Amino acid sequence: MGRWFPEALAAVFVVFFVALGLAPASREVWWAENIPVMAVFLFFVAASRRFRFSNPGYALMAVWLFLHTIGGHYTFANVPFGFVTDLFGFSRNHFDRLAHFTVGFYAFPLAEYLWRRRLAHPVVIAIFGITMIMAVACAYEIIEWWYAVAEGGEAGVEFLGSQGDVWDAQKDMLADTLGAVFAVGLFWLYRRRLPADAAGIAPL
Structure with a gap:
């Protein structure tokens, strides 16, 4: 199973993605949220022919793919996450914060x-690894703002997902x-167990 873990994980994600692509809350928001998901997934599928990441690396990358797909189906502000909101007494749905946290997991495969x-x-x-994620996070918030202004209306508001928080972008970053x-902490602990690269060079 370890040898075929990336392929099995990819197959599960494809089924999950197709299922949640059916009857989303907003088709406009679904496209806006899932274009990055499809781009990232296809990029790593294509890249796997030249470089195969470790199983933990693929697992960490998959977390964001799954969570963002859920957010695209429901829109992030409306994901059924009330049990967490009620448990901690939050005033808003923090599913988007969780998804943003998992964006940082991509620092592991980068490292x-x-x-x-x-x-x-x-x-x-x-x-x-950390500063690269920070740069991507900043760029994505700018894209979100641009789309919200350009699209306007309900779709723009749902895609932005600020839920009335004027500091939403900063908190997401x-x-x-x-x-x-x-993720970098995990990499630091795990780095000596990483496999040799394609050239046969063992880890330092």
Whole structure:
């Protein structure tokens, strides 16, 4: 199973993606939310021919794909997440914050690639992994704002998903960053167990 874990995970995700693509709450929001999901998924499927990440790397990347697909189906502000809201006494639906946290998980495969290719010192890899996620998070918030302004109406509001919080973008970026810090911490603990790269170079 370990050898075929990425393929099995990809197959499960495809079924999940198709199922949640049926009758979404808003087709406009579904397209806006899932274009990045499809792009990321197809990129890593194509890239797997040249570089195969570790199973933990693929597992971490899949978390965001699954959560973002759920958010695209319901719209993030309306995902059935009330049990968490009630449990902690939140005033808003924080499913989007959870999804943003998992964006940071992509720091792990980024660090893994640099580590196995011996492209940088481990400290540089860790810092780069975090700052790269921060840059992507900032760019995505700008794209969200642009789409909300251009689309307008209910679809624009649902895609933005701020739920009335004027600091929503900053909090989302913080969640992305914290997720990256968590992922880099996992990488640091796991790095010596990573497989040799395609050239047969063993980890440092």
